[in-house]
């Protein structure tokens with residue numbers, strides 16, 4: 025039997041040591057009639073050799089982005105991942121450890137989390153970060169809940185330009201606690217700032233800004249700051265693409281009180297959308313209101329530097345029903361990917377990733393717009409690495425037509441009531457030749 | 472002590488180099504100056520070798536499964552097969568985007584569909600969502616489903632979930648997140664839910680109960696049918712925290728003994744690595760009547776193939792994850808179930824139970840054990856004898872165990888056992904490794920008597936000595952102070 029060490033002889037030895045005759049004698053606490061009478065209806069067990077074939081039959085039926093020319097984004101992006109990232113995260117020392125509750129034998133995990141927190145703070149400009157959330161979506165939800173703990177104001181404003189999946193998750197996380205979500209309307213691909221200004225009053229507890237927003241457009245963050253902070257109690261929650269932070273103003277500079285976002289882009293494979301991880305940073309005065317784990321520096325008994333999980337009195341295992349969050353296991357190994365990625369890219373490399381992604385996206389947009397019938401939906405908005413294209417026929421048809429030529433053209437915005445709009449993401453991974461062949465194919469298909 | 476990676480930084484050093492710019496549009500052309508960062512983020516400047524050395528050095532400071540026994544109760548630290556790690560790294564998994572056209576995802580969807588089916592069978596329930604990213608998010612999802620059920624039934628007065636006092640902290644925290652009040656149900660002398668007290672607590676306000684079965688004392692809730700009758704009599708629902716499912720595979724199907732819904736921890740029962748605290752995965756199984764409330768999308772199958780279906784959008788609780796859950800974890804659990812099959816999974820639980828009972832037998836003489844009866848896959852002993860006789864706490868014992876090359880059990884949990892040590896050896900440990908652990912625990916019991924200072928000063932051989940966690944709280948230091 026795979027992965028079980030006990031032989032029949034061991035089994036007998038164990039039974040004898042315990043002082044029972046057969047295994048079933050250990051099940052006396054389970055009433056006979058509650059026990060299964062026949063085995064589980066599962067397929068026949070497979071050997072290692074057979075499971076390899078079983079998995080191959082599955083992988084053969086997928087056509088991954090790697091073998092096509094993909095322009096998909098919408099929350100998960102295909103950025104380059106250096107080989108050394110996997111060399112570290114596949115180490116069993118990191119991969120098969122538990123949450124670092126016993127600090128003395130978990131300094132490896134604790135120190136990388138400490139370094140991760142430092143990097144997140146450096147990128148966002150905020151002073152304290154936690155060890156990570158499940159994903160960007162739940163990080164926003166947790167930020168709204170934390171804002172309520174801070175100011176006891178139970179209304180939050182979400183922009184209509186927020187990733188629609190995030191809206192769904194935020195709704196699921198907040199509706200049970202009497203939190204009212206208001207939507208600030210969109211205008212020309214950006215948040216309608218005058219509408220936002222009109223919505224604000226002293227009952228609003230938090231306002232979310234996503235920048236770049238779901239459509240890839242860069243919001244006027246400084247204007248958000250001015251509008252939102254007119255009310256001194258209202259918190260500004262910024263959801264940002266962390267790669268963009270290499271070149272864009274950090275959220276702390278526009279006084280975002282909480283900075284969150286999706287961290288997958290930092291060295292994590294797309295894996296069909298999971299695992300992801302959310303980052304979460306805020307002001308030091310809210311440290312004790314934060315969700316999730318936090319690692320802090322300290323010393324050991326001999327006075328040597330050491331790291332440990334800290335401020336645990338906020339957490340579910342101590343505070344139970346009154347905890348700041350229910351999160352226990354998070355996405356630790358994904359944050360290790362992020363740390364190693366950020367080391368390998370480094371100070372200049374991350375700027376290069378952000379710059380080349382933006383350049384290639386702008387080149388793609390420029391070239392596509394030369395094709396008669398295609399135009400930017402939001403020509404007046406600045407965008408980072410993703411943009412929306414107005415198409416002369418249904419985006420769905422365009423996407424379908426390009427699949428046989430091994431192109432994933434982008435995301436169909438029909439579910440948002442925009443059937444003639446195609447959302448296109450470009451990262452530094454695309455070569456000019458790949459972009460040109462995509463443009464060529466688009467030209468054919470919209471003819 | 473290891474320097475931080477920031478202290479290894481040397482200006483101009485690089486780990487990887489990106490291709491030359493083929494397209495060079497100035498930033499000023501693309502963006503307005505007011506949007507841009509004025510000061511570069513102080514990320515490290517290190518070579519690939521610097522990076523490798525640093526993190527390999529850190530890795531040596533961890534305890535991990537391949538190094539030694541990891542008997543954390545209710546955490547199920549079993550061996551994580553290497554085959555999973557190889558197979559999951561196929562580009563047809565790593566490089567799949569969630570918005571790809573459905574026809575290019577058929578293998579992934581088929582795998583998820585089969586996993587949904589297999590988990591439903593293991594649970595003895597009707598349907599499964601794979602979306603929750605961990606056990607606690609599974610709980611949250613499950614309690615949301617309970618709330619949705621009551622809303623549809625017009626049970627608007629139901630505002631309370633009952634939780635036994637032996638429950639894990641995530642249980643009440645998840646209920647709060649959904650907006651439920653929680654009341655604590657006391658355990659009886661036998662370490663089970665106290666039925667008389669349960670009758671007192673249950674009323675029209677009761678929305679459900681969350682039971683970990685076997686519970687965190689490692690004991691099966693023998694009167695589960697009676698509990699289910701009491702709960703169902705007020706149209707409340709039975710939720711099972713499946714953290715301890717490693718005891719029940721092929722022995723009991725929760726859906727057949729009164730539970731309406733449950734979550735799995737794939738990172739416990741189904742051998743996916745814990746990752747130093749995640750990523751895990753917490754799928755939720757539900758009975759027939761709760762199917763309409765599952766998060767969207769679920770994977771369905773028809774003559775044309777597999778689909779991400781949002782058909783139940785209107786009744787669904789919505790979404791708990793940006794996409795479809797932790798797919799890479801699902802792949803590993805799928806492989807595990809396919810390799811073991813029905814017989815293998817039952818063997819897992821049998822050996823988990825055998826190993827736990829063996830250790831309990833070996834240690835009962837040296838440490839107090841409150842509940843003297845065969846355990847399931849884990850048991851709780853405690854340090855009350857050592858505390859009373861020698862002033863040695865469970866924390867001291869746990870730290871001394873680190874010196875002997877083992878991880879400590881889960882300590883001070885469940886809360887109802889003073890000085891608790893919750894031991895779960897798992898089925899993947901051999902008899903020799905159980906014997907070695909038992910020997911270490913016996914040695915410590917003797918040291919408590921003969922050399923108590925040694926135990927109180929432990930650990931002595933670990934990468935750092937006992938860590939000052941009070942100082943970490945008082946002098947909060949959440950980041951490294953970067954130099955300009």
Ligand SMILES: Cc1ncc(COP(=O)(O)O)c(C=O)c1O
Nearest residue numbers: 352353545605606607639641714
């Ligand atoms: C009994 C029990 N329930 C729930 C959980 C929470 O699971 P997770 O860490 O996957 O969120 C745990 C994990 O420690 C547990 O032991």
